[in-house]
Amino acid sequence: MGVIVILIIVSVFVAGGFLVAFIWSVKSGQMDDDYTPSVRILFDNEPVKNKK
Amino acid sequence: MVYQLLDENGLCQYYDLSDMPGLTAKGQFTSDRYNYLDHAVIQEQLIQFKLGDQAHVTFYLPQIHCVSCVWLLENLSKINSGIIHSQTHFEKKEIKIVYHPSHISLKELVQLLAFVGYEPVIHLGGNDWLKKKKVNKIQLYKIGIAAFCFSNIMMLSFPAYLSKDASELGSLRHFFIYINLLLSLPVLLYSASGFFISAYTGLRQKWLNIDAPIALAIAVTFGRSAYEIISQTGAGYLDSMSGIVFFMLVGRWFQDKSYDSFAFDRDYSSFFPLGVTVLEQGKEVNKPLSELVKSEIVLIKSDEMIPADAILLTEGALIDYSFVTGENAPIALTLGQWVYAGGIQKGRSIQLEVVKPVGQSYITELWNSPLLKTEKNVEKSFVHPWSQYFTLVLLSIAMVTGIYWSVYDTHKILPAVTAVLIVACPCSLLLTVTFTYGNVLRWLGKQKLYCKNASVIEAMHKIDTIVFDKTGTLTNHDDTQLEYKGITLSKEEMIAVKSVTRESLHPLSQMVTQFLKLQVADITSFQKLENFIGKGTKAISGAFEIIIGSIAFLKEHGIQEGKVNEGSVVCLAINGKFKGVFKVNHTYRIGIDKMFNQLLKNGYHLHLLSGDHPTERSNLLQIIGQEIPMVFEQSPSDKLHYIQHLQNKGHLVMMVGDGLNDAGALKKSDVGIAVTDQTHLFTPASDAILEGNQINLLSEFIFYAKKAKLIIVLIFVLSIMYNVIGMYFATTARLSPMVAAILMPISSISIVALTALLSYLYSSKIRSNN
Numbered sequence: 001m002g003v004i005v006i007l008i009i010v011s012v013f014v015a016g017g018f019l020v021a022f023i024w025s026v027k028s029g030q031m032d033d034d035y036t037p038s039v040r041i042l043f044d045n046e047p048v049k050n051k052k
Numbered sequence: 053m054v055y056q057l058l059d060e061n062g063l064c065q066y067y068d069l070s071d072m073p074g075l076t077a078k079g080q081f082t083s084d085r086y087n088y089l090d091h092a093v094i095q096e097q098l099i100q101f102k103l104g105d106q107a108h109v110t111f112y113l114p115q116i117h118c119v120s121c122v123w124l125l126e127n128l129s130k131i132n133s134g135i136i137h138s139q140t141h142f143e144k145k146e147i148k149i150v151y152h153p154s155h156i157s158l159k160e161l162v163q164l165l166a167f168v169g170y171e172p173v174i175h176l177g178g179n180d181w182l183k184k185k186k187v188n189k190i191q192l193y194k195i196g197i198a199a200f201c202f203s204n205i206m207m208l209s210f211p212a213y214l215s216k217d218a219s220e221l222g223s224l225r226h227f228f229i230y231i232n233l234l235l236s237l238p239v240l241l242y243s244a245s246g247f248f249i250s251a252y253t254g255l256r257q258k259w260l261n262i263d264a265p266i267a268l269a270i271a272v273t274f275g276r277s278a279y280e281i282i283s284q285t286g287a288g289y290l291d292s293m294s295g296i297v298f299f300m301l302v303g304r305w306f307q308d309k310s311y312d313s314f315a316f317d318r319d320y321s322s323f324f325p326l327g328v329t330v331l332e333q334g335k336e337v338n339k340p341l342s343e344l345v346k347s348e349i350v351l352i353k354s355d356e357m358i359p360a361d362a363i364l365l366t367e368g369a370l371i372d373y374s375f376v377t378g379e380n381a382p383i384a385l386t387l388g389q390w391v392y393a394g395g396i397q398k399g400r401s402i403q404l405e406v407v408k409p410v411g412q413s414y415i416t417e418l419w420n421s422p423l424l425k426t427e428k429n430v431e432k433s434f435v436h437p438w439s440q441y442f443t444l445v446l447l448s449i450a451m452v453t454g455i456y457w458s459v460y461d462t463h464k465i466l467p468a469v470t471a472v473l474i475v476a477c478p479c480s481l482l483l484t485v486t487f488t489y490g491n492v493l494r495w496l497g498k499q500k501l502y503c504k505n506a507s508v509i510e511a512m513h514k515i516d517t518i519v520f521d522k523t524g525t526l527t528n529h530d531d532t533q534l535e536y537k538g539i540t541l542s543k544e545e546m547i548a549v550k551s552v553t554r555e556s557l558h559p560l561s562q563m564v565t566q567f568l569k570l571q572v573a574d575i576t577s578f579q580k581l582e583n584f585i586g587k588g589t590k591a592i593s594g595a596f597e598i599i600i601g602s603i604a605f606l607k608e609h610g611i612q613e614g615k616v617n618e619g620s621v622v623c624l625a626i627n628g629k630f631k632g633v634f635k636v637n638h639t640y641r642i643g644i645d646k647m648f649n650q651l652l653k654n655g656y657h658l659h660l661l662s663g664d665h666p667t668e669r670s671n672l673l674q675i676i677g678q679e680i681p682m683v684f685e686q687s688p689s690d691k692l693h694y695i696q697h698l699q700n701k702g703h704l705v706m707m708v709g710d711g712l713n714d715a716g717a718l719k720k721s722d723v724g725i726a727v728t729d730q731t732h733l734f735t736p737a738s739d740a741i742l743e744g745n746q747i748n749l750l751s752e753f754i755f756y757a758k759k760a761k762l763i764i765v766l767i768f769v770l771s772i773m774y775n776v777i778g779m780y781f782a783t784t785a786r787l788s789p790m791v792a793a794i795l796m797p798i799s800s801i802s803i804v805a806l807t808a809l810l811s812y813l814y815s816s817k818i819r820s821n822n
Contacts, residue, residue: 001222001224004224005224005227008208008231012204012231015204016200018200019197019200022196023193023196026189026193026196027189031189031192032141033141033142033143033144035142035143036122036140036141036142036143039119039122040122040126042119043123043126
């Protein structure tokens with residue numbers, strides 16, 4: 001039964017890690033724009049270069 | 053040319069990305085337009101950040117409308133190596149560019165953007181990125197923390213609820229309980245802090261807003277739980293507490309939907325250009341507008357806005373004041389006459405001598421009017437009239453319970469009273485309200501009525517009077533039709549007139565030409581033609597001597613005709629005889645007759661205020677169907693005073709207008725709705741922005757806003773049911789944590805679901821009319 005204590009502590013830390021990630025993403029401005037990134041990922045990386 | 057530019061840089065993918073990429077790419081543009089961007093003063097205003105050889109600037113590009121726009125704008129670095137990086141924000145229609153100022157100047161950057169069809173909108177003063185409300189990050193932090201703590205506490209409480217008795221868990225019980233206590237601290241101290249602060253502020257001002265009982269409930273719940281845990285008499289109600297904090301925060305966030313690409317707080321500085329051409333010792337110099345002083349001479353070219361009150365120094369002024377006063381037709385002015393800020397020159401270049409600095413012009417003074425000093429419809433931490441009653445009812449129930457138990461079983465006083473305070477939390481009221489308003493705002497937005505915040509919906513309930521502007525609000529700015537009244541013209545006469553009017557650049561001449569084109573296709577030659585700018589044209593074509601222009605112009609040439617009204621008319625005389633007039637007919641928006649009908653049926657007092665001449669009075673009477681107060685030739689400050697007058701009589705007024713001439717009235721009224729056809733450009737300060745072609749739904753919009761109150765009442769009654777059940781347990785001192793923990797999510801989730809459902813159902817009227 002004692003192992004549950006350890007498990008719970010570890011899982012709370014893992015969950016806490018996700019919370020920290022969320023706060024970090026809000027802070028760095030990722031949540032400011034929730035539409036454009038969805039469009040941006042559809043672009044190809046390098047357009048074909050036609051040098052004339 | 054744009055294609056060439058894209059092709060050379062390997063960006064032809066642009067055309068593949070979307071079915072209708074680009075807009076009319078303005079391949080050609082005058083390069084002096086942006087000369088003011090070379091000024092250090094202006095650069096400082098626009099450049100957000102500069103370090104070494106890197107500068108950041110943000111522009112507003114209303115032309116962004118599709119995926120290809122995003123793609124092209126983010127690949128600008130491939131077109132010009134001076135650009136390091138560019139990122140767009142689609143919803144705000146903004147682009148942020150990082151570039152090397154040494155490789156490309158700000159002016160060249162703007163020229164490049166204009167060249168590919170995305171000319172930035174740059175204005176004096178209100179450069180929106182400076183004043184933009186920051187995305188409320190703190191709200192998101194609070195929700196994140198509340199969610200984390202709530203879900204963990206809930207999970208850790210299950211063992212206690214689901215075990216048969218206390219002994220099954222043994223020492224683990226303490227472990228769970230203490231972790232719960234620990235997790236509830238951030239919720240209490242950080243996530244819920246907003247409620248405490250707001251309640252305290254309210255109390256200091258001697259009134260009870262809705263946050264006061266909420267703060268009380270949270271504090272009591274935590275207090276009792278902490279006591280029980282530390283004294284080992286129970287498990288506490290921490291899961292209910294953190295859950296309710298989480299739901300309420302989400303409700304508030306949901307209600308605060310902001311329309312990022314609209315600005316509700318524009319003042320005059322958002323309409324005026326940033327720079328102006330000044331003549332210094334005969335040379336043209338571009339100067340920032342803020343540096344303009346009295347007696348300077350400015351050069352205003354065609355389609356440019358007049359930045360300050362001035363005196364006309366040259367001939368050829370044809371000023372379109374439609375945005376400022378609402379007058380439809382451009383006014384021709386002569387040397388020495390006054391010209392007011394905000395008008396747009398329609399003829400060719402003119403020179404003006406500035407008489408008043410920009411901030412003191414006739415139009416900008418409107419913003420300094422003392423009548424506009426009070427704030428209204430401010431986003432407030434929700435104040436509801438019922439909250440006063442709620443707290444009283446709550447406290448009285450608690451008191452009664454306390455008294456009851458003091459008689460029967462004194463041990464149960466504290467548990468019962470605290471339980472009452474926990475359960476009777478007006479949280480369900482707040483949830484109902486926030487989620488309802490959030491939904492209503494969204495549905496209204498989908499039908500193109502964008503409200504500034506939820507208080508606007510409340511304000512819409514109470515109005516009893518509606519004031520309309522005419523030009524641009526009831527009429528469509530871009531849609532005008534010509535009508536000819538007079539002696540019927542023969543085919544030859546029409547051909548002759550058309551050939552003559554073709555030669556003039558006057559917008560009214562252009563309209564006559566278009567009108568005649570529909571009747572005759574031929575053109576003939578003319579032998580003599582003289583254009584008198586702003587007045588008319590005199591020409592000889594074949595057998596006809598044609599004089600066409602304003603009434604005054606015809607009078608000058610000896611032709612009198614008494615019966616013609618003022619207004620936008622072009623008079624025609626052939627061979628000395630008066631023939632007729634071409635009348636400019638404003639097309640009224642479709643469906644406004646029905647709208648007026650419904651509003652009158654619903655008992656609203658309607659008024660019409662227009663800056664234009666009274667020529668349309670009879671037409672308007674026909675459309676509206678009955679007599680309402682209609683006042684014409686109103687200046688912007690006349691309109692403002694009219695609204696004030698109505699308010700002094702005790703009315704609550706809604707103003708529906710557009711343009712600078714309504715700015716004062718819109719601000720003063722209890723609800724100001726700005727009507728516009730180009731939603732992202734010129735809208736004066738208002739509480740809501742409405743797209744022009746949806747104005748016929750005004751009656752339905754108001755009806756829907758009223759329904760919001762009904763929805764709140766209905767759902768609150770339902771949630772009282774939960775409260776009653778909970779109250780039963782609470783007053784009998786049998787409120788176990790498990791009961792509380794079950795009641796709370798059930799009531800919250802059902803409230804959220806029901807508000808969404810009812811908001812959708814009631815919105816059928818505003819949706820079906822499409």
